Amino acid sequence: MTPAPAIGEVGEYSWHNAKQRLRAAGVRPTRQRVTLVWLLFRNGPRHVTAELLHEEAAKARVPISLATVYNTLHKFTAAGLLREVAVDGRQRYFDTNTSEHHHFLIEDLNGLLDAPTSDLLAVRLPTPPDGYETVRVDVVFRLRRKREAASRIGVELGGN
Amino acid sequence: MTPAPAIGEVGEYSWHNAKQRLRAAGVRPTRQRVTLVWLLFRNGPRHVTAELLHEEAAKARVPISLATVYNTLHKFTAAGLLREVAVDGRQRYFDTNTSEHHHFLIEDLNGLLDAPTSDLLAVRLPTPPDGYETVRVDVVFRLRRKREAASRIGVELGGN
DNA sequence: TTAGATGCAAATGGTTTGCATGCGT
């Protein structure tokens, strides 16, 4: 649990940073929201579900009701702090990486991983139907374990 | 409601065709299943939700319980007759087109459309993490209405 | 005859909502 420096940030991520990020986004920094921002951004990019964040807040000694976690996640998304990723019919993920990028979906673990953009993938936009425009492209690579379990993945998902 | 010839099929789609398709797939052709196959394949490729199919069956005077519709849809998918498409967090779609292709998702109508494969889109596979293999790639183009409503779309969705 | 299919209702699970109370400005 070494606090690795967040990508795009330098050094540790403080309570104060969290507050500033909220103000900058025009969101009122309440105790719960600051907590969530802190949990979300202190350790670099990650994907969370509402359920997971709810548990983490509890562990961090700042219990937040599940309903508030949902409300907050949506508010953050509207404010541009998060990106919603709807890849499977079950649950929704929220991604702290708001830039255009794509995902691996691990089927058995039901976890998300960023697809490396280094492996540049080219998607040519098909022409949308009349009167409509493409506002977003989501590419999901569904992964399945080859034969023996790859232990590394479990670890990566835990933090991502 | 002109019965357009199905793509890949010639002429009208009969009850008998439906039964054959089921037998060929190794699925026991019960009355309900034949009805569903008929509803699904008589008019070319389409996307359905369980709810929608359930209503159609009722209208077709062959009421089928919603639970059975779900069971059947899954059985069909396992038998390779359908392809499940999970693109948004709400509901699941089943696609009669089982080949590799991608989709337009109309945000406001919450409807699916096949993305024309003619506009050949190239997706370079990023290397999956150790021990995993990519089993499927889904590309979803989220569409939003430009300004004035495009009436044609509503029609297309009705049949697709 | 019998394994498998169906229907119903109840359970599930993620997400949303209504409303009374609390808190940031």
Next chain:
DNA sequence: ACGCATGCAAACCATTTGCATCTAA
């Protein structure tokens, strides 16, 4: 003080499940 934020429980909605009853082979 004011208005938005929070918490709780109940509502919601798509989907699944358990079980008794049918039905295709």
